[in-house]
């Protein structure tokens with residue numbers, strides 16, 4: 001097992017550090033940057049069917065559901081197709097309105113999750129076209145779907161999902177770009193710009209890992225005794241806030257909640273006091289000023305602020321207790337970078353608390369029963 005961990009103390013840490021290579025493996029051979037082309041057999045072979053969808057429904061569970069939420073922003077933004085994201089366990093039992101004009105995307109690392117499988121079967125019965133995004137090659141879900149794309153992240157052993165999440169987002173970004181090009185909802189220049197920016201992501205993740213890990217250990221040490229933690233983000237980074245909170249809950253057993261930053265005032269703000277660490281994703285993007293004012297509201301209630309910001313940011317640095325810098329990229333790709341410090345933060349807190357990081361209590365890597 002030590003050999004399999006490749007010198008890392010835990011599988012989770014190894015898998016966090018594998019992300020630059022995993023993402024490169026995901027887009028290798030699919031994204032031809034110089035030619036300005038995306039090739040994905042499962043999409044290419046069904047391009048008319050998929051791009052004429054009246055609606056895309058995404059079904060998944062856990063972390064894969066969070067990847068689906070990020071994809072909702074990407075698909076609607078770039079390809080202009082309405083998207084709904086559902087927990088597979090809810091979808092399968094609520095007599096959903098779905099027909100042959102719908103495309104269902106099922107996302108599953110293991111390709112074995114029982115609820116996701118049942119949702120796929122139901123969608124097929126109703127005539128929808130079902131596309132799978134799986135990591136495990138030959139898995140049940142990859143065989144049950146009409147077409148699909150593998151994430152090629154390599155085996156993920158740690159129960160808390162890391163590289164599966166970022167590679168799912170990568171595949172879904174490629175798919176959205178491909179559909180956008182086919183539907184004419186993106187300009188050639190913009191399309192090429194996205195490809196170049198995506199190609200640059202693995203090196204940027206490597207930089208985040210290299211430059212933030214030690215600093216994040218200090219932050220983890222400072223807040224490891226917290227009993228509650230709040231994660232906030234807006235737009236593309238709202239699902240990342242949910243995922244950050246899930247990571248902390250899963251492996252450190254600290255109660256954490258992810259929220260859209262602006263919704264804080266409708267509830268969680270009541271919980272904020274000097275004991276409450278609040279992780280806020282505040283990268284330079286569309287909603288930056290609004291997030292800064294959310295941070296000020298936390299500050300005035302004495303909450304402890306950990307800001308995830310774009311390199312060179314001064315404004316949040318002045319208000320926050322800690323900042324973690326990530327390189328600049330286009331807004332739709334920020335989740336691939338903002339996720340990394342959150343994975344490291346939960347990892348270090350769990351290690352410091354002496355928890356079983358790779359096999360947290362009560363959780364399974366793959367949930368094959370209801």
Ligand code: G6P
Pocket residue numbers: 061062063064107108109110111112113116159160161363364365366367
């Ligand atoms: C379990 C795992 C999670 C995973 C979820 C969905 O709860 O512990 O890490 O996100 O199942 O699994 P899937 O294999 O369908 O992505």
